[in-house]
Amino acid sequence: MRKILLIDPSEDIHTTLSELLRPYSIKLTWAKNLADGETQVLLSRPDLIISEAELPDGHIHKFRHWRDDLNLETPIMVITAKTNIISEEESKKLNIQSYFQKPFSKDAILKKILGLFYKNTPLHKELMDIKGVEDYIPIKIETFLMGSTIPYDLYIQIGKEKKILLAKKGAHIPYDQITRYKKKKLEYLFLKREDFQDYVGFAIRVTKIAKKKKINPKKIQKLLRNTTELIVGDLYINDISPEVYKEAHLFAHASFQAIIDNDTFADLMITLNENDNFLYSHCVGVAMTSYLIAKQMGWVNDSLLFQVFLAGLMHDIGFKEIDHSIFSKPRIEQSKEERQLLESHPTRGADILRQIPGVTPLVIQVCMQHHEDCIGTGYPKGIKKRKITPVARLLYVAEIFAELCIKNPREIYHTPFEAIEIMEEQYGDRMDGNYFIALKKLILGEKNVEEQLKQEDPFANTGHLKIA
């Protein structure tokens, strides 16, 4: 758990900061003066110090000297009522993380704290390091634990970059060999990119035969980069265990590459990304959340997980042809006709997806049903739970969560913790309880969630993708 020490005599600041940090697993300790602060630093070794500039027993610079003399590297953030805040550059020289002027913006300070805690971690660096389109795709080693014959060439990573052939297509991988690798903490084996598409059942070959349209590789790179930044930087990564997040990110990255190899998809996503950044970030958020919920539910079939991700990415594609001015209007200002037009987006989306080779009926159905709810008050058809495919029910939960958490031009966004509370209060039975519980477990880390599952989940433990 991360620890912050607040040095400030003001009770108000302490309360504000406590409330702000409550949803995150960050512990806040409080000192009212410098002397107290020094003791606390030695006792609790905080990861960050937030301090008022002028304290009853001296200036923060006195404290900073004390810290530097002890060779402590704990970053300091200063909040001050003074107007002569020093520049970024000067504060860097003094090894002060940042200055905030009172009254400070809660949002800005929270962003800074989370950025500091998260963005400097090895995981963040590692994930952001995945840059372009890769030739090899990592697959969790557990997938190959059954010791069956493999339908694809499998590679193993040696050192940082090099991949060598481990087993040729049709070979049999002995169980003990995999177990040995696992013991050596080898987490992933690799498939060639084109084999990954086959592996997840994405019929890309149809478009390969068709006349290939040239898509600007720079645009593809930009799209990949933006998507990675969205997944790594702007989502609720702080609330999810790094291990789970890393795996989800690798799968998302691999799936994304498979998807943009399809020219039609690449075109669609470039358009979404360039024209309306919010819609694109929403779709990436929904895709990632849906994938995380599915994993939390214990879905292990990579082909199914790929379809969940693809459905998330494409669910709002029906908005593509709808005028942006209607789209960004507050609900209350929309006319009946405008509302009807907006609510036609699932049907429009399904029509678009039907035209694209390689899109499975499940993905089309999910797009069609992602606004249907369990009690039949959704749209476009108002059907009830048993008629809605489980993946669409899952996406319904992911959709609300992403809508509440990801910054958008219409509404204030919430912390994941607040979003869960709002969902519980406002959506209740409209959501499928199983998927909501899985989301809660993911965010709040609730224990024994399996016992709370209301009913048998059709996709749980369906076994790995069948391999020959």
Ligand SMILES: [Fe+2]
């Ligand atoms: Fe939608």
Ligand SMILES: [Fe+2]
């Ligand atoms: Fe949506």
